[in-house]
Amino acid sequence: MGSKNVKIKDIFIDHHKYLGKSENSLKIYDLPPKNMILSPFNLIIDTIDRLLMVNFENDPIYFRVELQIFHKIGKDYPLVILYRKDSLLDLYYTNEVVIENRKKMLTDLFVNISFNQLDSIEYKFQFDDMGLDAYLFLKDKLEKEIEFKIKENTPGRRLDSILSPIGVVNKKPEYFPIVFLNKFGMVIKKNTEIFVKIHGFLRDPVDMPVQMDGAHVYQAHYSFKPIIGNWNNNFTGNINPVILNPPISYISDGNLTYDLIKNTDYYEIKQITGNDDRGQTISIEFSPAIPNLLFIKSKSIIKGRFSCVIDDIQGIFAGEYSLTRTGDTIEFNIQPIKGWQPFPGKLWLKTYNWTSKIQIYDVDDIKIDSYWRRIKI
Known part of the structure; x- marks a missing residue:
């Protein structure tokens, strides 16, 4: 029996099929919208x-x-x-x-x-x-x-x-x-x-x-x-909203660019993108889009998926996210689950789990504690 043959073209995830076309319900919001978003993400290349x-x-x-x-x-x-x-x-x-x-x-x-x-x-x-x-x-x-x-x-x-x-x-x-x-x-x-x-x-x-x-x-x-x-360096401290002035669907802030969608009057994060000095890009696309964290109501639970795009290559790796809001506190979790590796055994990226606790006391007083940990699978 000959050795197993791996085809490089088969190692990527079907980006669009995996993400689907999920959308957030307006029922998750109860606070009046403003032209701003809150992002717990960072990406350095x-x-x-x-x-x-x-x-x-x-x-x-x-x-x-x-x-x-x-x-x-x-x-x-x-x-x-x-x-x-x-x-x-x-x-x-x-x-x-x-x-x-x-x-x-x-x-x-x-x-x-x-x-x-x-x-x-x-x-x-x-x-x-x-x-x-x-x-x-x-x-x-x-x-x-x-x-x-x-x-x-x-x-x-x-x-x-x-x-x-x-x-x-x-x-x-x-x-x-x-x-x-x-x-x-x-x-x-x-x-x-x-x-x-x-x-x-x-x-x-x-x-x-x-x-x-x-x-x-x-x-x-x-x-x-x-x-x-x-992706998402561990961070504990204060974060500020990104002001949309004028309100647009594509905005850069720091080392990230955001692709936004407008859910009625609430701006949501569909994709984040980082780039290097050669113009190469790493993007994470979400489905449904990350809701506007500033305005979701208490007891809201949102679950979704994400997939990574590097330059024009889609489905590099993928996973799931979930977030809940209880009072002033949002618990946000990211779990990579899909990818490929050239050797048998546990998929390495499934051992990474990201947790973020965001406390929103006011738009001028927001604190975050976010970190990655390795988990057993």
């Missing part, structure tokens, strides 16, 4: 120019190496992450520009991490009609050599897009991590030149247990257009 990850086996210290390339101030700079069997991550770079805005994100995601600046890192990271052409050489903090080379030889090599799974690396997440790999490829085994050398010893790249689009591949992948987003 961190752009990496290129990304390559290779898994290997039989090394006593490391099991994975990752190469990231950042285009900063007119130049390319490398960041190398060595994944260790003792759960420590070692980061190597030649210029702090690649980590100056990412240290907190990295320490949030990974508990045990070391930062190491080197004088030089040799690398090559290109793509042509035959596929990936990559090389890496550096000396780790033990002053020993880390090296790999990958040269695909597949005429007409085609790239895809995929949401990267996130392992259980932090039981108290600061946000929901969105790592979307556009222009993505798994390293094909056939005709590929590949070696991984750690401390002078050749290590075997790990095989993928399934075929991808009919090809045998390694547990090594790359992306020439990755998009990394932090």
Whole structure:
């Protein structure tokens, strides 16, 4: 019996079918409407120019190496992450520009991490009609050599897009991590030149247990257009309404853009969108739209769905939301439930749950306590 074949085109959710066409009833409102909305959402995007990850086996210290390339101030700079069997991550770079805005994100995601600046890192990271052409050489903090080379030889090599799974690396997440790999490829085994050398010893790249689009591949992948987003960073404090002046259905506030719909005289949030400095976007669409939290009446219960769109690709992942209002307090919950991962077992994103408690004493006095947690499934 041959190995299972996974088709990339089959990993996305039917965005429109999943969301349906739900609408909020006017019966959930009892306060007079005003031209304003209240948003508990935030979305921050961190752009990496290129990304390559290779898994290997039989090394006593490391099991994975990752190469990231950042285009900063007119130049390319490398960041190398060595994944260790003792759960420590070692980061190597030649210029702090690649980590100056990412240290907190990295320490949030990974508990045990070391930062190491080197004088030089040799690398090559290109793509042509035959596929990936990559090389890496550096000396780790033990002053020993880390090296790999990958040269695909597949005429007409085609790239895809995929949401990267996130392992259980932090039981108290600061946000929901969105790592979307556009222009993505798994390293094909056939005709590929590949070696991984750690401390002078050749290590075997790990095989993928399934075929991808009919090809045998390694547990090594790359992306020439990755998009990394932090959705709903944990926050406790005061929030202010977004004033709609003039009242319009498309408005930007901070790092988010809102697509609004008007339910009679109540503005509701149909979609939120964040973008990076390259014009790439991450959007979350809701069905029904998130009601106007300022004006829903006590004892209201609203349940709905959401689906993620990145650039023009719909159905990256999806889930459910629910909210209830009791007096001045709104309880808001988000639960991702649908997505895809290339390995068997529990779906990683289902272990994330977002809870928000919003207390609305007045439009000028609104407090929120929101956080993500990992749950057992």
